[in-house]
Amino acid sequence: MNLLVQTLVAGLLLGGVYALIAVGLNLIFGVVKIINFAHGELVMIAMYATFWMWTAWSLSPYISIFIITPLMFGFGVLLQRFILQPMQNSSPTIKIFVTLGLSVLLQNLALVLFGGQYRSTTFPWAEQNFSVLGVTATYGRITAFLVAIALVIALFYLMKKTLTGKVLRALAEDRETAGLIGIPVKKYYLVAMGLGTAMAAIAGVLIGPFQSVFPLAGAHFTLLAFVVVVLGGLGNMAGSLIGGLFLGAVETLAGTYIDPALQQVAVFAVFIIVLLVRPQGIFGGSARNAEVGLK
């Protein structure tokens, strides 16, 4: 019983970070209507940045996060402006090839620059244990979970209450009408891409202290984020939060009770079952999927 609770807690803690990554992907998908296959690479870049800032300058991840996040926001804006925006009116297939190509490019760039070895940000405080009622977790994982969930909730608030959020939701629903009533559509695409990238980056910094980074680390996160988004419904933000937590639990439970090597198998078993039984996602989507070639 204790093992079950322990495993479940570990899974949910990790799931919070998955939710943050997936919410970023979902925001980009919902607003910009681009399926970003390079989303995991954004996490990977932030993990490398965390590692190097810690190794080279002894900057703790919890300080460097304030440097890496705005930089990655800017990186997202540049990606949108110079790579995705020129492709905006291309066919969905072309857009998919562009982001897929971007992902391969970033992976190989990391390989050339940093080599293929696994690198860990060993930050002692993050590895200390914290116990409550016999359940133990490291400070690093707890912090990652709390920050991730707080940010996901902050994003919900932004989307619901602020003018920027309302504009983004209007764009997600009907970009032509949004343009017609005088909203600068391209500018808000930059905002959406910047926000989505920043969220992936924050997730990357947060998991830095307990997961090693290597050039292909991002691929795992891209796939996870896609499963979460499909699970929660394309364009459905709350669905992504619940989907992320669920997937974290599934992954960890499979690792503990079946075999660590089968974690990904469990994740994809869930993915395939959802696609077969309820392709619109457990909570349903709200985005117009035809525009990205999913219908």
Next chain:
Amino acid sequence: MLQVKNISAYYGDAQALENVSLAVSESGVVALLGPNAAGKSTTLRVISGILPAASGSVTFNGEDITTASPQERVELGLVHVPEGRKLFGTLSVEDNLLLGGYCGRKDRKTGSRLERVYERFPKLKERRNQDAGLLSGGEQQMVAVGRGLMAQPKVLMIDEMSLGLAPLIVKQMFSLVQEIALEGVCVLIVEQHVQNALAVSHHGFIIESGVTRVAGTAQELMESALVRESYLGH
């Protein structure tokens, strides 16, 4: 105020407009009439800048805006209420209205503009927090017009305002259009229902197959042979 000269436009390879011209003066109601698929909505799309004109020109207050962005045109006061209302259905009534005032938000008078829209449509105030997609057709049309008014239009173009609405609501909407025009706004209405539209307009244009066929005062149009034969049936 608004002048459209000899515009043509295409959807891909299909020509939708061949040669449309119209002119709209300072205030009052102007009707753009014609049968289904004549190019009325396409004309509005060219005027508001979401469809580029292949040839011809659009001038607003003496300024050539043929290649201006939709946003620039809204800022000038050229506002389009699209066919089918096109509300943001998952956003509340109030949010829809606020987004209509996006371009003018920096003068910090959005709140008072919102109040004026609520005075005009008290029903919308009652439903301000409901999702716009859940309203009745008439109420949705009110939100669509209200969203347009939030942008402080000088020319308000309303596409197929009466489509799918009950006769009583249609009557209300037409008298609303007259009220708006009395406040110094020029309202350009696109209608299939010729008689209703001409009853509230002072000028009208008839387009057929992407070409302006007749232009004149409402009176002249009512009396013209083409209108009598094709639209009024006598």
